Amino acid sequence: MRLLFEHRDTETHTSIVDRVWRTRSEAQDTMTSAARTCCQLIFTRTQGQLFVSLRGPETRATTAPVPPNAEFFGIRLTLGTVLRPHPTAAIVDGHVPFPVTDSGRIVIGGDDWEAPTYENVEQFVRRLRDAGLLVRPRLERLAGHPPSDRTRQRRYRAVTGLSRTAVTQIDRVNAAATMLRDGLDWSTVVEALGYFDQAHLAHALRRYVGRTARGLRTDDDASMSFLYKTGPSPGS
Template sequence: MRFEHRDTDIDASIVDRVWRTRSDAEETMTSAARTCCHLILSRTQGRMLASLRGPETRASTTPVPPDTEFLGVRFALGMVLRPHPAASIIDGYVPFPVTDLGRIVIGGEDWEAPTYENVEHFVRRLQVAGLLVQSRLGDGEHVTEHPGASLTKRTLQRRYRAITGLSQTAVRQIDRANAAATMLRDGLDWRTVAERLGYFDQAHLAHALRRYVGRTARELQAGDHAAMSFLYKTHARPGS
């Protein structure tokens, strides 16, 4: 499977990336941990399926049906597709009904399915309808340790987890491991990666890669990532 992906003209705080791929034969794929939700459409033998995939807390193996086209929209951290907050679908997904005419039912309304080229139009329509909303994660808000004076650190942490389904620490660890995998794939040695990203040593980096990416540093450097979810440099996001 070869992934094609692109930026959009939508603000990166709303949509981080759009991607597509196609499977030729039945196989499995290693899916790296991720902090954001994906809207995923798949088409096979004239049938379309649609689902919202939640954040994943560790790498997993996913079956891939043959002769299937996939389209994915990666929403930015803090975006909520109502009525399915990320916290409700951690390590899981929610399927959306698809009508006989190939329209996706979200929020009780049916929507024309997006294509790789016109995702922006689809996203903007969901925003106008109030189904896709951006939640505040607490960045820039005044924090105090004194209850009642303002928002406490603990209150902000609870809000963050309620919106994203993850702690800020988990988000940092997952994003850092994916960044490490991208750097290793691009040819950097493990010592440079560990130093730049703050890993203590090779064992610390190796543990993170096994847990969150499902590949070793040697496998990534050797280019053994054809059967895994794509890796790319993501935009800076709130809470990263």
């Protein structure tokens, strides 16, 4: 089985939402979830039921179960965006489930909200933002005198749940995996992204993506969370 992901950028609120995605399964299986730096709201419909959770950043590749005949829809938040009252630092490598009422509405922050669709996610995001539940603190903004490097690093980790180094490493390896999947050879990727050598790249792929360079090109039937392209400076 192979999960095929459809995804798109959002038309509005690009400062708090990176993009949305959807996919569906046919048979029960497992998938590899690559490490990533952001939180995601994930909606799963299976056997007539809706399940909703907020997944935190993931610091390593993991294997996750995939139920049969399920539809998945996700909202990937931008780095540093927080869904109150769930600080990102508290859900690194974890998740928070949200109750769903009998009428199919989602309980977030003590109120119930109409479940979004892939097509109307902007309206859902706008309502959460206007209610003060979906926010993106400016990582560099601190009151008083200019902060020390240690203070900036501490605030960065408090907001994102990760260190700047971890963010850079995860973004870089996702970019590397995307380049390899698209057919570039390992030497080009090593040079473009600043890895020391092939061994350095291979180690990062095993830890953060759960695939080898060869596997990214040949595992056509392997299911994994879709890779995404980062900007020219990963971690920025």
